[in-house]
Amino acid sequence: MTIRIVVADDHPIYRDGVITSLEETGEFRVVGTAASAEEAICISEQKHPDIALLDMSMPGGGLSAVKAISAAGSAKYVAMLTVSEDDETVANAIKFGATAYILKGVSAANLRKILKGVAVGEPHVSPSLAAKVLTFMTQPSNREPDSPLKELTLREKEILRLVSKGQSNKEVANALDIQEKTVKHYMTTIMGKLHARNRVEAALIGHDFWKEKE
Incomplete structure (x- = not known):
């Protein structure tokens, strides 16, 4: 053959x-x-x-x-x-x-x-x-599995962490001393990187990630 x-x-x-x-x-x-x-x-x-x-x-x-x-x-x-x-x-x-x-x-x-x-x-x-x-x-692997947040910048993680705690865009903006529209822009980018369909899904991804770290 x-x-x-x-x-x-x-x-x-x-x-x-x-x-x-x-x-x-x-x-x-x-x-x-x-x-x-x-x-x-x-x-x-x-x-x-x-x-x-x-x-x-x-x-x-x-x-x-x-x-x-x-x-x-x-x-x-x-x-x-x-x-x-x-x-x-x-x-x-x-x-x-x-x-x-x-x-x-x-x-x-x-x-x-x-x-x-x-x-x-x-x-x-x-x-x-x-x-x-x-x-x-x-051999045992000493490397941690990839984080679902690995593509996020430090600022994006900071914003997502506050959102995952239930804070609104306005509350996040006040906490970080930035404009609310800036938070909205960041959230759009964050949702894209996380392949999240909406703000709630992105917040849940962040919540689950930080919950495991606690």
């Missing part, structure tokens, strides 16, 4: 070399190419390949591509082909749905061997990365 594959890399010479290496034995057929994450996502949706082979550092980011392609199921499997040996990057690629993480120094024969395994669901992480990735993924 010929394995249908999409190859995404923003370096044309390297991409062409990968295509030649894959197709020369007749085991693979490249059904689409891409030079960016957006193109990789689109071509995968169009072609539904057995494997989407993605470069990590292409425009738009390989992580965004693997996440979107895996979530949509537009490729049966996703494999990353990259120079990056950062353990967090590898862990995130796997978390987002990559079946394989292959370093670009691999030989053509080994690349074909790995991808034939990927085509039947065999996971692969380059041996030089496997141990430290396992350590990274199993």
Whole structure:
């Protein structure tokens, strides 16, 4: 069975070399190419390949591509082909749905061997990365989860905190010695950043956040 594959890399010479290496034995057929994450996502949706082979550092980011392609199921499997040996990057690629993480120094024969395994669901992480990735993924995380308020400025947080305590725009304006229309402007920005449909929803998000901190 010929394995249908999409190859995404923003370096044309390297991409062409990968295509030649894959197709020369007749085991693979490249059904689409891409030079960016957006193109990789689109071509995968169009072609539904057995494997989407993605470069990590292409425009738009390989992580965004693997996440979107895996979530949509537009490729049966996703494999990353990259120079990056950062353990967090590898862990995130796997978390987002990559079946394989292959370093670009691999030989053509080994690349074909790995991808034939990927085509039947065999996971692969380059041996030089496997141990430290396992350590990274199993160690306790000391990082706090992202705050829902992470996009807010200090001033916006200050205003939202008062609003979450039930204060009106006029009361907030008096407390901070600013104009009421300025508070309204800030609240519009805050609601946009929080994806809140209205002032009450924004206030509830703020209330829940600060309640957990108490």
